[in-house]
Amino acid sequence: MNVQVGGIVVHQEHLNAADQADLVEQVRRVVRSAPLYRPETRTGRAMSVRMTSAGTFGWISDRRGYRYDRKHPDGMEWPPIPPGALDIWRAVSGVARDPQSCLINYYDADARMGMHQDRDEGDFDMPVVSVSLGDEALFRVGGPERGGKTQSIWLKSGDVAVMGGTARLNFHGIDRIRAGSSALLPKGGRINLTMRVVE
Numbered sequence: 001m002n003v004q005v006g007g008i009v010v011h012q013e014h015l016n017a018a019d020q021a022d023l024v025e026q027v028r029r030v031v032r033s034a035p036l037y038r039p040e041t042r043t044g045r046a047m048s049v050r051m052t053s054a055g056t057f058g059w060i061s062d063r064r065g066y067r068y069d070r071k072h073p074d075g076m077e078w079p080p081i082p083p084g085a086l087d088i089w090r091a092v093s094g095v096a097r098d099p100q101s102c103l104i105n106y107y108d109a110d111a112r113m114g115m116h117q118d119r120d121e122g123d124f125d126m127p128v129v130s131v132s133l134g135d136e137a138l139f140r141v142g143g144p145e146r147g148g149k150t151q152s153i154w155l156k157s158g159d160v161a162v163m164g165g166t167a168r169l170n171f172h173g174i175d176r177i178r179a180g181s182s183a184l185l186p187k188g189g190r191i192n193l194t195m196r197v198v199e
């Protein structure tokens with residue numbers, strides 16, 4: 001079923017259990033060659049999520065700020081975007097281009113993500129497609145200005161959110177994870193994939 005939250009379309013249960021398990025295996029393969037790391041922000045504070053990327057570009061945060069980079073902080077190129085993730089993009093994005101970046105966020109029980117806009121990309125007509133795997137996450141969505149009214153939804157394993165159109169620059173964040181709510185990942189936690197056209 002599709003629901004709208006602040007203009008963001010959530011395709012609930014887009015992935016069945018077998019597709020979710022396949023995608024987790026594909027993500028594991030990415031992580032084996034481009035390990036998860038804990039990024040710092042410009043102020044030197046460590047983010048609570050761990051990250052890596054796939055595709056031509058990965059999203060990086062460090063003391064120099066936010067940007068897309070062709071290389072992992074350890075120096076290697078990013079692995080290709082997993083085929084299962086590309087299938088999702090092609091099914092829901094509504095655009096002809098393929099994504100150039102797939103950010104992989106890993107949330108443990110205590111991780112969260114503060115309210116932010118995704119605005120490091122060149123063309124805001126291209127949507128952001130976000131895939132949830134594992135534990136449920138409380139997703140908060142506001143409008144295009146910081147501090148406006150917000151709405152929240154629990155994103156579940158297999159849900160796919162599309163941030164496009166007038167909602168492309170809406171503020172959003174993850175308030176918390178419901179630890180132990182999914183058995184998909186053997187060690188628990190949540191994987192989020194966000195695909196983007198970068199330039």
Ligand SMILES: O=C(O)CCC(=O)C(=O)O
Nearest residue numbers: 103105118130174192194
């Ligand atoms: O984890 C999520 O569902 C959202 C991730 C996100 O907003 C981002 O990586 O920009």
Ligand SMILES: [Fe+2]
Nearest residue numbers: 116117118172
């Ligand atoms: Fe985001």
